[in-house]
Amino acid sequence: MGSPSFPTRFPCRIFRWPPPILSACDALDGLVDGIIDNYHACTAKKVYPALASYTCGTGSHGSRPHGGTCLTPPQVNALKKIYAGPVNSKGQRLYSNWFWDAGIWTPPTAPGAGWQLWNVVTAPVPGVNTAINLTLGAGAIPMIFQTPPVVTPVNGPNGQEAFVFKFNFDTDAPKIFTKTAAYPESSMDFMAATSADLRPFRARGGKLIISSSVNDGIFSGAAIARWYRSMDWRMGGRAEDFARLFMVPNMAHCGGGAATANFAGNELKAITDWVEKGIAPERIVAANTNATSPYPAGGLFDPRIAINFPASGTRPLCVYPKIAAYKGSGLTNDAGNFACIDAGFRRGGDHDFHDDDDGHDGHGH
């Protein structure tokens, strides 16, 4: 891989991106700990003023971008575009927004396939772009997610990397849904499970536990939450009878990150107890394998983060849309000191980036 024609390095220092997001939303759950549990309330309306305060020259964090504590206007603009999700030239959404979450940066001490690894670079190797969405996606996008498939050589001016960087969001993106006589199923038909009608599954006595990162770098947590809500609506508002969603802030793709990401055993026990004993899970205890806080104690970050981060501890994962909230006393790395609470999320909310998720859309539509 690697071509002088295409971007090979992401032109920013991504560890400077979480501080403004955390400054806007970390405390909304009642505890400054580097984890945004109340992702429902962490909307653009709250984050944009924080981004403004971190903008070089015009904000309150100085004017020195690289090595300083501010973000350049293009960096701020890039962040807004990333979290808003991809759109075509008419501004129509092609996939989903993302929840604002500190997991956009995976600290070196909290390894995992996070947003950074998927979308930017795994390690700063000069001349090599190692983002998974490029190395894996460059083959998958033309040859799996286009109908008809575009057979591309690995390298060269018409190679896979070239295809990705020349991808046209107006004319190529719709081909994910295209069907032809030779390809009667679209890519989305055979790659995605988007049906919200789980009546046969429920009727058969099926039980379903879904766990997802709030800020998965490849699949948007907002899209998954939105699917769950549509499924709940389709199932008459009774989804919790047989299906429960557990969102994990900060977690990378399927694990890792500055997160309480270690819960597979407890999740397996939860689904087993539900199926075999009829005990539905109200919370799943998750452990944190980060032995120390991966956040620096100061500098760009609120010093309370390093103190309150649940190093080597446990936290509850809660049944969506409930969130984990600190009870106000005791160790912050003990799940016993946290409760799953109703965060005020309203069924009218739809996680659509501009929504306050209190049932009143911030843009009035």
Ligand SMILES: [Ca+2]
């Ligand atoms: Ca918090």
